[in-house]
Amino acid sequence: MDDITHSTKRLNGSIHLPALVIVEPLVLSRTCIVDILRRELAEFDILDMATVQGLDSVSSQDVRLVVLSIADKPVDDPSVENDLAVIAECCPNASIAILSNRDDESTALAALQRGVRGFLPTSLPIEVAVAGLRLVLVGGVYRPLPVVGWSKMAGIESPDTRGLASAYPTNAGARAAADKDIPDLTRREQQVLAELELGLPNKLIAARLGLSENTVKMHIQHIMRKCAAHNRTEAVLRWRDRLSGHHRDIDTGATSISDG
Numbered sequence: 001m002d003d004i005t006h007s008t009k010r011l012n013g014s015i016h017l018p019a020l021v022i023v024e025p026l027v028l029s030r031t032c033i034v035d036i037l038r039r040e041l042a043e044f045d046i047l048d049m050a051t052v053q054g055l056d057s058v059s060s061q062d063v064r065l066v067v068l069s070i071a072d073k074p075v076d077d078p079s080v081e082n083d084l085a086v087i088a089e090c091c092p093n094a095s096i097a098i099l100s101n102r103d104d105e106s107t108a109l110a111a112l113q114r115g116v117r118g119f120l121p122t123s124l125p126i127e128v129a130v131a132g133l134r135l136v137l138v139g140g141v142y143r144p145l146p147v148v149g150w151s152k153m154a155g156i157e158s159p160d161t162r163g164l165a166s167a168y169p170t171n172a173g174a175r176a177a178a179d180k181d182i183p184d185l186t187r188r189e190q191q192v193l194a195e196l197e198l199g200l201p202n203k204l205i206a207a208r209l210g211l212s213e214n215t216v217k218m219h220i221q222h223i224m225r226k227c228a229a230h231n232r233t234e235a236v237l238r239w240r241d242r243l244s245g246h247h248r249d250i251d252t253g254a255t256s257i258s259d260g
Contacts (some may be wrong), residue, residue: 055090131199
């Protein structure tokens with residue numbers, strides 16, 4: 001337990017919250033991340049440690065997500081693959097997210113191919129990173145790079161450009177293609193839904209689309225009603241299923257992405 005520096009408990013401390021674990025060797029970075037997540041994800045017990053070896057001490061807890069920082073290492077680095085194996089062994093029911101200094105397509109794909117459900121470049125704005133973690137926590141997959149399905153619908157190659165411009169594409173062709181697959185949504189609702197799919201909070205969606213936050217909230221309510229979703233995250237997952245032609249039951253009690 002020496003490697004764990006914090007544990008929050010619900011109410012009188014007799015009932016443990018579900019846990020989210022941050023694995024980051026740099027003390028300053030780890031402290032900053034934990035401080036933010038304690039405020040943004042208060043419904044979780046935020047645990048932090050320097051290495052995955054500390055996971056032995058939390059194997060009896062309800063660990064929902066492990067965020068592994070890999071710095072500049074490629075995902076196929078032996079040390080990273082070993083860490084992923086340790087996480088899978090110690091926390092078999094937890095999802096895994098990777099925090100990386102890289103933001104290229106090949107690194108994101110390598111992570112997803114290894115079962116990682118969240119890929120978070122350190123270039124992300126903090127509010128987007130938190131929204132991405134929320135999406136992973138309710139069963140989604142988050143990567144701030146072009147989604148393969150969008151690229152195929154738009155008839156374009158997946159770009160290898162870096163930075164936030166490529167992380168948040170607003171391709172009119174992709175949206176038009178999506179319109180055909182979801183005819184019951186208006187074009188503006190499609191635009192809002194595309195931003196929700198990227199995990200963006202209402203404030204950023206409003207700024208990107210030139211709308212007020214109240215208007216964004218109104219569109220989200222309409223989207224959830226039309227998608228028969230109980231929250232915004234469920235709407236995103238149902239939308240993805242509809243585009244891919246798959247239909248699966250979604251836990252309607254899932255925690256939703258923050259309204260921002």
